[in-house]
Amino acid sequence: xxxxxxEDLHVNxxxxxxxRGVDLELERGQVHALxxxxxxxxxxxxxxxxxxxxxxxxxxxxxxxGVDLLALTPFHRARQGLFLAMQHPPEVExxxxxxxxxxxxxxxxxxxCEFHKHYPSAVAKLAMEGLDSRGLNVGFSGxxxxxxxxxxxxxxxxxxxxxxxxxxxxxxxALRLIxxxxxDLAQSGTAVLxxxxxxxxxxxxxxxxxxxxxxxRVAERGGYELAHRIAEEGFEEVLR
Numbered sequence: 298x299x300x301x302x303x304e305d306l307h308v309n310x311x312x313x314x315x316x317r318g319v320d321l322e323l324e325r326g327q328v329h330a331l332x333x334x335x336x337x338x339x340x341x342x343x344x345x346x347x348x349x350x351x352x353x354x355x356x357x358x359x360x361x362x363g364v365d366l367l368a369l370t371p372f373h374r375a376r377q378g379l380f381l382a383m384q385h386p387p388e389v390e391x392x393x394x395x396x397x398x399x400x401x402x403x404x405x406x407x408x409x410c411e412f413h414k415h416y417p418s419a420v421a422k423l424a425m426e427g428l429d430s431r432g433l434n435v436g437f438s439g440x441x442x443x444x445x446x447x448x449x450x451x452x453x454x455x456x457x458x459x460x461x462x463x464x465x466x467x468x469x470x471a472l473r474l475i476x477x478x479x480x481d482l483a484q485s486g487t488a489v490l491x492x493x494x495x496x497x498x499x500x501x502x503x504x505x506x507x508x509x510x511x512x513x514r515v516a517e518r519g520g521y522e523l524a525h526r527i528a529e530e531g532f533e534e535v536l537r
Contacts, residue, residue, distance in 0.1 A: 300325040300488040301379075301457045306357035308338075308345045315341045317513035318357070323457060323488040328479065328502050330524060331492045333510035334532050339492045340384060342510070343459040347381040348374050361457060376404075378456030382446035382463060389433040394425070394445060397433050398452055405453060415452065422481075423448045423474055439466030447478045450487075457488045464498035476501030496524040511536050 299322035308316040316338045323329050333339050345352040346359055348371030359366040361377050369377060389397070395416075402412045420429055423444045434442050443463050450458050463475050479502050483489050491498060499507075499521065507524050509517040509532070516536055517523065527535050 299323060300362060302358075302360045303342075303346070304358050304360075306342070306345070306359060307355045308341055309353045309355055310341060310351060314355075315513055316345070319510070319513070319515055321508050321515055321518075323490055324505070325456070325488050326483055326486045327505040328483050328489045328491065330496075330499055330504040330507045331490055331510065332494065332496075332507060332524065332527060332532075335494070337510040338513045339510055340461055343381055343461050343490075343492060346374075346459065347371060347379065375455075380450055380453060380455035380458045382443075382450060382458065382460045384461040384465065386434050386442050386446055388435045388437075390435055392433050393430055394433050394448070395429040398429075398449060401449065402452055407452075412452075419448055419451045423451065423478055424471075440468060440471040443467055443475060444471060447475050450482055451478050454482070454485055455487060457490070458482060459490050459492065461492045462494070463491060464493055464495065472498060473501060496528045499524045509536065 301323040303319055303321050306316055306319040307314065319342060331339050331342070341352060345354055346366065354367055361379060364377055366374050366377065366379065399412055420426055425444055425448055428437065428441060434445055437445060443466065447463065464472055467475065476498060479489055479491070491502065491504065493499070503521045504524070505520065507519055507521065508515045509523070
């Protein structure tokens, strides 16, 4: 049974319809990809599912393990097991990344000793040594912010992870680190949705399913081979 089910989702932003009936399902322990041209609605879908107040759901439903996500506040969507790794995560002064993660893991029922048992290896895996004592994302490069988001995911282990362009602004080495964390996350049981324009990250983390958004709907779906077709032929040819 799918962990996340989205059915006929319609979303308006500032009164303008952006999503016009999105249908997709994410399976537990699998990597999925959401691709599409600029303006197709990829980030809108992620932000609407997370509960951003500027994204108004006008029709449809979204179920996380059978629970109606749209009836919950953003806080309770996160508590239910939904995580959004943002394209441009904000900087939070006065709160170190380490302390933020300790408190977040505590909220998820992870004890002090358990946190300190897993924390060092997670920091090492994402090469965040020396950055975790700094303010959350403060002064981080684009790639460091992406690794910070993945570190949070790696420790929190949500049911569903929506990754909004985890490959943007990162170099080849950082991409490999991020891809490795995503693979481990899926193997631990998380349903992962990678939102991306380009298939380069998918070469490191082959998805079980690929959804292509166009004009606010899923216009094409397939497996890993669909991402390769997009790389070779472009969106216009694939969606013709």
